[in-house]
Amino acid sequence: MATATKIHLNPATDAGIYSSNVREDAAQTASEILQEDMAKHHVFFNDQGFHNHIPHQILSIYALGATPEHIKAGYKHNKIYQRPALPASQDVIQSMHDVAKFQECLGKEENYPNYLAFFQQEIDDKGVGGVLEEYIFAGDERAENMLCRLFGGLVHPLIHLGFGLEFNQPAIVAQALAQTAVHEDWIGRQFFLPAEKMAGGIGKPGKKSLLQLLDEVHTDKALIESVRWTDANKIRDGILTRAPGEMVKYAAQFTVSEEQVEEKLADMINTVVYYTSTAQRPTKDMKLDFFFIHCLNSSIFFSKIIKLPFLDQRSKLRLLEWKGRMDLLMYVSRGMPDLLLEEVAQYPIKDDWSQIFARSLAHPSDDGHLAKLVRALAHGEKVCQPYESSNRQMPIKGDMWLRIGNIAVDSTVKEENSPMWIRSTGFDEAWEPQGGARM
Template identity: 45%
Template sequence: MAAPDKIHLTVEDTGIVPFKPQSTAAAERTSELLQENHDRHHIYFNDTGFHNHIAHHLLTLYGLGAPASAIERHYMQNASYQRPAVLLEDSVVQDMAASPDHFKTYLGQGKYYRDFLVFWQKEMEKKGWENVLNEYLFAGDERADDLLTRMYSGFLHPLIHLGFGIEFHQPAIIAEALAQAATHDSWTGDYLLRVEKASTSPSTKTLPQLLDEIRADKKLSTAAWWSDPNKLRDGTLGRAADEMIRYASQWTVSPGELEKKTAEMTNAAIYFTATAQNPPKQVKFDFYYMHCVNASVFFPTFNAQSWLSEASKIRLLKFKGYVDLAMYASRRSPELLLDEVAGYAPVKSEASETDWKGIFRRLCEFDDDGHAIKLGRAVANGQRVSKPYEEEEWTRIKGPMWEKIGNMVIDSVEDTGNHWARSVGFEEAWKDYEDRRPREIRL
């Protein structure tokens, strides 16, 4: 049975994107590998803060029906460059639990990842993971707001990790997500809470409308500079925070709108990620936009949680929309070329290679750290949640465009050159990443 310190998948734990049934052998082996990752590895594999994606990767493969042998192969390739996680001192966990003020002193420091992991496991053992999340993320007090907004830091990685834990019913993965959030910095929270405060009345503006307005605002759309180490923090929010807050605060979610607004957020994230192309150059996806899509897949799961209030679900969704709008601006708001999707011709000609079955098979075989198959699964989820709303003005991606985007994903990473379009920043850290990964799967 799954527990705060124990990974245990069953053949029913295959997530929300149905594709192929799983085997008991794959459930057992994936559980063993995830447990090894949980017990041995740090959530960051270098001092810059690059994330360990093994849990994301293996759960996505497992959810799409990959066999145990393929899951093990991907694990071994990406476990090779992880670093160990150890407790600094036994007393740290006790001190974290002593008082909220003591807890606060450890936040934002990656060296305390393992200590936070043990802290959250102990809390879950006493209270249950649902109660821990309600207390530490959704209580609405200063401590909960701080940790909730840290979930959206690191280009949404803690939120993605939390989503996998809840979707696949694994409290140990949820504990990892909380520990990851606690060790991230807090600057994203200032932006999110300022937008929330500025959003004082319901608005009819849709995300695609706001994307167009952001692009038309020259101060905001050019606020990020090529030389900025972090284009969202130092560019968009560093030079045009008031403008960014003004636009983001116009996207609102009211009670009763969760399903529709979740579809809008999902469709919009895929829209600006897939159509931000630069012909006649190769089709490539922006590495940072991709995370907005990969995080979108979890919101139907969040919305389905009976222990979570509607107000908390709305807040989770609004914050995601605020981040997506800022992320779009942070790459200098590129022109969104819908015809590049509508007119896309897949590289492969056989239907067996270009339908979702073929796309997922190719993605399961593709060697990387999991970003590509996560993107493919999230696009397939976008098709599912958008289908009831194809007549809405904000539904820019619809009909045959979904499989076209799926083909764009796998074709682009199988193509020559870098797998992703990546702006400068963290060059030395990324070189270190490439140097540490096995040569045959370097990005």
Template identity: 45%
Template sequence: MASPSKIHLTVNDTGVVKNKSQTNEAAAKVSELLQENHDKHHIFFSESGFHNHIAHQLLTLYGLGAPASIIEQRYAENASYQRPAKSNDEVAVEDLRSPETFTKCLGKAKYYHSFLVFFQTELEAKGWENVLNEYLLAGNEKSEDLLGRLYGGFLHPLIHLGFGIEFHQPAIIGEALAQAACHDNWTGKYLLAAEKAAKANPTNSPKTYVQLLDEIREDKKLSTAAEWDDGNKIRDGILVRAPEEMMNYATQWVVTPENLEQRTAEMINSTIYFTAAAQHPPKQVKFDFYFMHCVNASIFFPTFNKQPWLSTANKVRLLQWKGYLDLAMYASRRSPPLLLEEISTYVPTKLEKGDGEWPGIFQRLWELKDDGHAIKLGRAVRNGELTAEKYGDVEWAKIRGFMWEKIGNMVIDSVEDQGETWARSVGFNEAWVDYEDRPRRAQI
């Protein structure tokens, strides 16, 4: 049985996107490897803060039906460069119970293992639902701080938490909380400021995601606020050179208890839209590395909405904050034009033997030597299609019908193609310098 210190997957723990049923062999193998990762590896594989994606990758592979042999192969490729979980700066659990010590250790990756052990003891004693409500959602100074950190690091702690909840693994939830504690909190400061601004000046005419994407792109001050040399294009660009403009647009996307489900579907559809449509013809089809994280995090919000232990107010808030950050992310890459025809007219590179249909797309993603980003993106796009089914051709749903599978093909074709796997900061011309023109592509 899964616990805060033990990872245990069953054939029933396969997540929200169904592709192929799982086997007991694969369940045993993924549990074994995730346990090894949990026990031995740090949540950052480098001193620079690059994230360990093993849990994300293996759970996605497992959820989509990959066999034990594929799961083991992908693990071996990415375990080789991980760093040890423990450091020379361990802090005792009892010491972390002191608010002063807990606060002093926040934002420091060297305390990851200490935080992990601390949260394991809390999860064991109180249950994971109660711990999340206490440490992330209580509305006090301590929980507001940690919730802000959960959205840091390009949403990695939030993604990690989503996997833990979706696949019913308290140990992964503990990793997510410890990871959040190791991130800094500038993201949370922006989110709290946006929330405060929205409450101070409630809008009488909320707008859709798509409307706001268009308006952000047309606002020249905001859409050019980030510069190529900014270390972090939200923190050092948008929030320095156009903070009032960013707040103005972000606060016009409003989530309420009444529209929570629809706004969730809208967020999912719109993040996939601005990620897939941000192409730069005639350059190769590539996806922006940063936009991709908005999509990969989107898959978990329907699961959050189904949690009975989460209050409606907190479900609304979690989604509202996601919207604030997504809109800032779009602005921070210089708000690239969104070319829907790049999706609708796309001709997949492989159509034989079902390679261009979802089972074939997932099979090809299994076999890709990658750190997990690509297969997460493919699964999240398929989730977008499933989420959109009940809404039909509503105005805010830019992605619809045949376009879902087209985007799935764009994902796998782009990462199988030559050159770097991802483009970075696609609104800047510099992001595309190293990519080839594509006269050879079928659609050209």
């Protein structure tokens, strides 16, 4: 049985919302490896805050039918550069029960092991639902602070939480909350909370789709000029410094009422797949943007989130609204590339989904990003299919999903010196050899 301190995957109940040929022996191997990773490794693998992706990687390939050998090989490849876990302090862990002390520890990397132990204890006492309600959705100062941090770090805390919820692993949820606590909160303070205020609160009926808003920002001169290749952080130093009001204005228009949840979920998934796949240059080899894929990869978890029995409707709406706003912000931050649908529509289909999954499992250097991507694509196809024949705008439809899956695997297994991903695809510099990796 999975607990806040023990990872245990059961293929019958913990295969995820999208899976293919999940194996019993792989579940056991994955459980053992994830347990070891939690005990031995830090949340960041370097001092720049780059994330340990092992849980994402292992759970993704497990869900796609990995063998124990696949899982062991993936772990062996990606554990060698991880930093060792830091020691926890019982005094600090105990002090975190005081709200003021809890908040004093926020944003400090060295407190990750303390937060991990703290949230493990809290989940043991109150359950996952009770802890999320108290520490993320209560609406008090502490919870608002944590919610702002959940969307920090290129949405890695949100992705980690999504994996814990999707695969029913309280220990992964505890990791996610600890990771959330040591991230920054500026993106929430400067963007999400102002957008929510301008929207008039949570759950207002949405009059515009995310796709419509994407089209509108693409022609906004202030936003076009708000981001520069040289910005150290294109969101903080670019958009939220040069055009915060304009960005918040558009973001506030993405709202989701209780009656719109399913439709807006499909809109969100389709739109982020659309801009991730079609941001191409006809004179260059096809590549997918590393920043965009994080929005795509995190989309899969919302099919689980909107069905969670312990989460109230207001919290579900709030998360979905913030996700759509993050997707819009990310598109602007990468220089708003032109979106060339014909590049996807004419791409050849060589592999079906099972072959795409097999190629991603066998990738020699993937750290989980590719496996996450193809699983989210295959899931997105299922979510969006019911809406394709209606009048709703769904630019990605029919066999385009499979074409994008082929693009994903083809573009990441090019010649040895070619990077798997491109970064900030709207800028000419990104397409040059050794294009930068600025945030």
